[in-house]
Amino acid sequence: MEGPCPSSTAQPPPLTAPTSPLDLSHSASEPAPTLSLSNGRCAAGSGRLGGPGPPLTDLYQWREITQPFLEATKELVLGELLHDDMFGLFEAMSAIEMMDPKMDAGMLCNRQNRKPHSFHTAKESGYLQLRAIESAHQIAIIDHTLACLVTWLEGHSLAQTVFTNLYLHSPYEIDDPIIKASSILTLKLIDVIRDILSRGSVYEEEDFQPLVYNFKLCEDISPLKAGSMLREVEDDLQRVLRNTKSKTDAQQSKEHAMASALFARIRFCRMFYLALISLVKQDIPEGQRQLSSALEQVKTMASSTHLGTQVDISKENPIGFERLANQRLLPPTFPRYTEIKSNEAAVQFFQRTAEHLLEATNVTQLNTFPTVLEFFINFSAHPTCVVSRSMLQLLYQPLYMMSQVPGVTCPVDKKNVPLFQDLLKDACRAFIAPPALTSTSYPPFNTIEIKNSVDSFFNQCCRPMGLLLQTFGHNQARRRDKIATLLEEFAAIQEVSDKLDDMLNSMSQSGDGPRPHMLFFSTWLLYHVLRLMVRYLLSGFELELYSTHEYPYLYWYLYELLFPWLITCLHRADTNLVEHEQLAESLRNAGKNKKKVKNANKKKATPRPYSKEITLFQGKASLCAGYFKLMVALKKESKILVPDPTFDNEAVRYEHRFLPFASLFTPPIMPYGQFLEVHDHTAKSPSSELLLAASKDFLRSRQIFETILTSLVPASTLNSSVGQNLGNAEDVASLVSICKNNCVVAGILSRDSSRNVSFDFTTNSTFPSVKIT
Amino acid sequence: MEECVTAFQEHLSLTEGTTSVGALEPNSIKDGLYSNCHGLSSLEPARGPCPPIDYVVYSSELNMPDIIRLIQRDLSEPYSIYTYRYFIHNWPHLCYMARVGSEWVGAIVCKLDYHKKVVKRGYIAMLAVDSNFRKRRIGSTLVTKAIQAMKELEADEIVLETEITNKPALRLYENLGFVRDKRLFRYYLNGVDALRLKLWLK
Numbered sequence: 001m002e003g004p005c006p007s008s009t010a011q012p013p014p015l016t017a018p019t020s021p022l023d024l025s026h027s028a029s030e031p032a033p034t035l036s037l038s039n040g041r042c043a044a045g046s047g048r049l050g051g052p053g054p055p056l057t058d059l060y061q062w063r064e065i066t067q068p069f070l071e072a073t074k075e076l077v078l079g080e081l082l083h084d085d086m087f088g089l090f091e092a093m094s095a096i097e098m099m100d101p102k103m104d105a106g107m108l109c110n111r112q113n114r115k116p117h118s119f120h121t122a123k124e125s126g127y128l129q130l131r132a133i134e135s136a137h138q139i140a141i142i143d144h145t146l147a148c149l150v151t152w153l154e155g156h157s158l159a160q161t162v163f164t165n166l167y168l169h170s171p172y173e174i175d176d177p178i179i180k181a182s183s184i185l186t187l188k189l190i191d192v193i194r195d196i197l198s199r200g201s202v203y204e205e206e207d208f209q210p211l212v213y214n215f216k217l218c219e220d221i222s223p224l225k226a227g228s229m230l231r232e233v234e235d236d237l238q239r240v241l242r243n244t245k246s247k248t249d250a251q252q253s254k255e256h257a258m259a260s261a262l263f264a265r266i267r268f269c270r271m272f273y274l275a276l277i278s279l280v281k282q283d284i285p286e287g288q289r290q291l292s293s294a295l296e297q298v299k300t301m302a303s304s305t306h307l308g309t310q311v312d313i314s315k316e317n318p319i320g321f322e323r324l325a326n327q328r329l330l331p332p333t334f335p336r337y338t339e340i341k342s343n344e345a346a347v348q349f350f351q352r353t354a355e356h357l358l359e360a361t362n363v364t365q366l367n368t369f370p371t372v373l374e375f376f377i378n379f380s381a382h383p384t385c386v387v388s389r390s391m392l393q394l395l396y397q398p399l400y401m402m403s404q405v406p407g408v409t410c411p412v413d414k415k416n417v418p419l420f421q422d423l424l425k426d427a428c429r430a431f432i433a434p435p436a437l438t439s440t441s442y443p444p445f446n447t448i449e450i451k452n453s454v455d456s457f458f459n460q461c462c463r464p465m466g467l468l469l470q471t472f473g474h475n476q477a478r479r480r481d482k483i484a485t486l487l488e489e490f491a492a493i494q495e496v497s498d499k500l501d502d503m504l505n506s507m508s509q510s511g512d513g514p515r516p517h518m519l520f521f522s523t524w525l526l527y528h529v530l531r532l533m534v535r536y537l538l539s540g541f542e543l544e545l546y547s548t549h550e551y552p553y554l555y556w557y558l559y560e561l562l563f564p565w566l567i568t569c570l571h572r573a574d575t576n577l578v579e580h581e582q583l584a585e586s587l588r589n590a591g592k593n594k595k596k597v598k599n600a601n602k603k604k605a606t607p608r609p610y611s612k613e614i615t616l617f618q619g620k621a622s623l624c625a626g627y628f629k630l631m632v633a634l635k636k637e638s639k640i641l642v643p644d645p646t647f648d649n650e651a652v653r654y655e656h657r658f659l660p661f662a663s664l665f666t667p668p669i670m671p672y673g674q675f676l677e678v679h680d681h682t683a684k685s686p687s688s689e690l691l692l693a694a695s696k697d698f699l700r701s702r703q704i705f706e707t708i709l710t711s712l713v714p715a716s717t718l719n720s721s722v723g724q725n726l727g728n729a730e731d732v733a734s735l736v737s738i739c740k741n742n743c744v745v746a747g748i749l750s751r752d753s754s755r756n757v758s759f760d761f762t763t764n765s766t767f768p769s770v771k772i773t
Numbered sequence: 774m775e776e777c778v779t780a781f782q783e784h785l786s787l788t789e790g791t792t793s794v795g796a797l798e799p800n801s802i803k804d805g806l807y808s809n810c811h812g813l814s815s816l817e818p819a820r821g822p823c824p825p826i827d828y829v830v831y832s833s834e835l836n837m838p839d840i841i842r843l844i845q846r847d848l849s850e851p852y853s854i855y856t857y858r859y860f861i862h863n864w865p866h867l868c869y870m871a872r873v874g875s876e877w878v879g880a881i882v883c884k885l886d887y888h889k890k891v892v893k894r895g896y897i898a899m900l901a902v903d904s905n906f907r908k909r910r911i912g913s914t915l916v917t918k919a920i921q922a923m924k925e926l927e928a929d930e931i932v933l934e935t936e937i938t939n940k941p942a943l944r945l946y947e948n949l950g951f952v953r954d955k956r957l958f959r960y961y962l963n964g965v966d967a968l969r970l971k972l973w974l975k
Contacts, residue, residue, distance in 0.1 A: 079834040081862060092855035102851045155959050161949040339963070387954055477956040477966075544937070545953040545968075641948075647972055648950025656973045657952075 094331055105327060105336060114316075116324035119169035128166055128270035128320050129177035135258035137177050140308030141319045141495050143264045145186055147346040151338060153193075153385055157209045159326035160338040162190065164313070166320045171218065177236070178262065182227040185269055186216050188226050191217040192276045193387060199400075200390025200474030207386045213329045223277045230270040237263040261304035268297040272354060279357070279391060280741065284364050291358045295552030298351045305343045313340070323599045349385070358390035363396050367418075369427035372396060373469065375575055378728070380472040380479070389473045391715065399469050402462060421458040424465055428458075431527070432573040433580035434520035436504055444507045457500050457521065464489040468528065477543060483536045484660035491663040497521040498665075514581060523572050526666055530566045533661060534558065542765045549642050552635065553654055553675050555627040560678070562620035565667055570610040570617075578611055612708050616727065623739065623767060630746055630770065632682045633690035637753045651676075691750035695743050700741035705732050741769045782888060824873050828918060831861055831868035839877040840870065843901045858899050860884050867895075869918050871902070871911045878903040881915040885923050895923035895931040900942075912945055920949070924974055931972040936965050946970050 076082070082210040115121075129137070141606035148161040167174060167183045174180040194210050197203050199604035218226070237259050244256040274288035311317040314337070325339055341349070360379065366372045379392060394400050398420045429437040436445050436454050444450060453505075467489060471482045504517035537554055540546050546554060634640050654672045661669050682690065709732055741763075749755060749772070803917035831840075837857065845851055860882045861868045879902040888894040897919065902911045920931055934957065935942045951970040960967035 018856070076932050079862075081858065087855075089856075092853065092859040095853045095855045097853050100851070103853060154964070206957070440774075475958055477958045481955065543956040545956060547947055547952055550952065643948055643950040644915065646949070647974065652973045652975065653950070653952060656971075 006526055014183060017510065022544070022720040031329055044265075055722070074277075084291075106654075116327065117166065117316075117322045118222060118325060119166045122166050122320065122322070123170075123173070127316070129176075129318070130173060133176045133179055135255075135262065136307060136309045137319050138176070139180060139258070139261050139265070139304070140311060141165070142182055142262075142269075143305055143308050143313075143343040143346070144313070144319065144340070145182070146265075146269075146350065147341045147343050149186070149189070150341045150349045152190075152345040153208065153349075153387060154341070155206050155208060156338045157211060157330065158190070158215070159211075159329050160323075160339065162186065163213065163215060163326050164321050164323055166322055166325060168215070169325075177229075178233050178266070180235050181233050182220055182266065182269060185226050185230055187215070187217045188221065188223065189269070189276075191219070192223075192273065192280065196276065196280060196394065197386060198388045200393040200473065202389055202393055202470060203477065204478050207475055213326065223274070227270055227274055230266055234263060234266050234270070237266065243365075256694065258303070258307060260300060261307050264297040264300035268301060268350070269292050271297070272350065275354075275357070275678075276391075279361070282397070284361050284395075288358060291354050291361075294578070295351065295354050295358075298347060298354075302347045302351075304343065308343070315625055334391040341443055351733065352389055353385050356384045360388055360395055361702050363392060368430070369423045369465070370430070372423075376469050376472040380476075386475075389475075393470065393473050396469070399466055420462050420466065421455070424458050425454075425463050428521065428524045431522050431524050432576050434524075434576075435508070435515050435517055436520070444663070445504075450504070450507070453500055453503070457496055460493055460496055464493050465528075466630060468532075476539065480536060480539045480543065483532055483539075486655045487529070487532060487660050488663045490525065490532070491665065494525055494529070494664070494666060497525050515583065518576075519572075520576070522666070523569055527566070527569045527573070529664065530562055530569065533667075534562050534566070536660060536745050537562070538766045541761070541767070544761075547641075547643075548631075548759060549635070549640050550653075550657070552628060552631045552679060553657070555624040555631065556656070556675055556678060557670065559621045559624035559628060559669055561667060563617045563624065566617050567614050567621070570614050572609045572704065574608045574614075612711060615704055615708050616732070619701045619708075619735070622697050622701035622704060626694045626701065626742065626746070627767075629690045629694035629697065630742075630749075632679060633749070633753070634757060636683055636687050636690075639753075639756060687753050688750045691746045691753070695746035695750065698739045698743035700735055702743065704738065706749075707738065709733060731764075735767060738764055738767055738769050745770045745772060786912055823909065826878075826909065826914075827872045829870055829872065831865045831870065836870060836877075837861070840868070840880045840882070843877065843880045843903060844882070844899045845906075847901055857882070863868060867919055867922055869915050871906075871915060873906065878901075878906040879911040881919050883919050883923065885926055885928055893927055894918070895928040897931065897933040905939045913949070916945065916949060920972070929975045930972070931974065932969060934960065934967045934969050936961065937968050938965060943968070943970075946972075 089361055096105075098104055099107065101107055102108055114659065117125075117127060123130065133141075143711075145162065145165050148165065152158055152161040162168065165183075165186075167179055168187060171180060171183040171187065174183060175222070194212070197208055198210065200517070221229075240259040241256060241263065244252040244259065246252045271290045271294035275287045275294060278284075278287035278290060309319060311319055311321070313321045327336070356379075363375050363379075366375055376392065397417045401417055402420050425437060428434065435442070436450065439445055440451065464486065467482075467486055471479055473487055474482055497639060501517070501519050501522050505519075508516040537558060540554070607634050631640070635642075651672045654675065659671060661667075685693075707727065745757075749757070756773045758773050760771050761768050763769050837854075841854070841857060841860070844857075864884045867883040869881050869884060871876055880899070881897065882899040883894045883895060883897050885893065897916070900912060900915065902915075923931060931951075932954070933946070934950075935946075937956070947970075949972065951972045953968045954971035955969040957967040957969060959965075
């Protein structure tokens, strides 16, 4: 909609010659016009950086135009604006009103009443020490730099974090070996982190700002050389440590403590950096060794932060940090200061990151797509920093290789890496044993035509399945939106699988040979699609996106459609796997003594492969059914806040909430009318009955969860995942306790429905405990 | 326009501690039930005689200083005059003010534009009510008037962002049927998350 724009462009008064104030090509002797207008946008931030040029007073002839300006504005009526077409919202937001202290960062009162130091001014004035820096300062410099790195990795700009360390502006001019070596390493660390994150492609602007502002990152120094510079420093420190072993000499003790603190930091930085380099090169054992070595230093680092010089970096300080050093590189509307993390918190951050990186390397041990998928899902469940999330994307080679642009060198040994489409075929075969994959030497599955169709299908599956893994690398908020887009991809591949299934079905009906082909490929895809749909809905609870009055349709969708379909899927897979196994068994036993075979079969009653997962879904279905009945009853009793109906329309809201499901053909979307029918029918029962029924649902789900609890592994043993969506022991245990609570509460409410309730997500971030307030 | 909205949102993320809708005092809306299932308001009226409140639409640049005064009070980093003019000069019919006697006590600033060429999206950019005039439903009334105007102009949806910690704003909008469409991690550079609230009209 283009509304009437009342800001008309007034006719500018005639000019002698249009001149842009920033246009340096005109000579200074040209007379200035009576009113100077800039053509187009006034480019903010186009001031020259680097060396000073001639003073501006020499370049122009300045004329005061206050009076002519005021005269000219009399021609405008109230509210009329002189408005250039190119001055839009972005320009409006970036503009500042000069000499408004709140906006104009250049005013002295906003610059701490002193000009910020640059490397050069600091060096010239002696403010920045470049040689023989005392140990306490050295510790503080390193600690504060690490803290700045952490702050950068939490979404802030380098200009306001790491690059406030003046030493990093010209590291080759530093004489002090410790600070020189660690400064060079810091710059190279920035470089490798940027590389990892850019290749991982799972970060967003709120996670990470990659801009380097043209700073040099010591590209001329190889990783090996940077490491060896630090190694030399480490060796020197070790010598000091050996020479200051005396416990009685106070001076020696102090020196020892300082050297020990510095050694831990230097070694940590060296090992952490080299580990990242190793992992990028796919040298996993070396990377793991280096990460472990880095982790060994953390304790000493944490216990010695107090040995560094305590400074207030908002003021002048002896460790070379200048908060506003790079302010000119940033747009004027950037906030002036970024709060830097504490040194203690920074050490913890690095420890956690190193631990997560170590954990991520375990993915290289996994050989099947389902185990890898579960690994990615579990890894994404605990909050990890953007570095480890990105690294995981690179470490899983079949995925990483697929995403590479052909022709660009990737540092990976291609020979032993299985193709992603082959892994997907294996996964599908293991899931449901389609004869098109298991019996490829039997007609009709042995024709070239069929084999090509099947191959083509799996090649096309690589994209959605690859995106599925990538989805779990994003931060949780973005992940939910990514799932919505991913469902569209799956809708497309579902069309392919439907056609393929139809074709194979009709071709395999006739004749003898292996089992006929049913909806095998579609079932395999559907399993993944349904899991994604469940995850999409449940992540809304985790992200605190739902109002309580929306709970009824959300829980209904889960217990009425999604969980039952998942259970059906797995039953179908189950049945086919067993059939396939029995057929294979009978083929093996053909000719053997039938009686012996029968007895042998009786003894080994193989458990159905998906029974645990099915049980888990049954438990969750019952849990959601309980919530549904509870919510219907609470609504009846007016215990749930409902929006004003002037603008709110539940049917419209429902449609939009479930819109990402609309692109799918299977399962078909359940229309609002269906929900309303079930809701109204349920609401016919008296509240006390509903609450009692809910209580029973919670009890049943608790019993179901308890049957599988003993067979689950704790979260800490993630890498022993069996490739099934079972959740870990802690997760299911928390569900049991929630069911216990809700069962009791629903019982109480059924006897006294005047009580108010609230929903508590502290025990489990997805399924709430109902509390009586 | 799309980039502008994103840029505006980015700007809001850059101005630390800013709520795009002006911070309402925590007790501005009575806790608990705002309306029960039958749509009746159970809001406690303000103490003392309630002077009449006039609601008017923006008329001229003469309104601008009061609008800026009202909005600026709740912001830690100021918007430049150009930001106000961008919204109000382009969509003056979507800017409402509340007046008690001769005093301006509330203002709302919105825009209405196409999103991704297809969806007509209304955006509530700013909302503020003078702290001495809280608990009189001025905020809700201003929002309601703005939504009504946007609805009449065939808006498909209305959106806004607010800090996840801004409980009074969340209550105000959720009572009108807004739901939380997206969580925006670290939207504000002080690390606070935001929520995108959305009201679907069609």
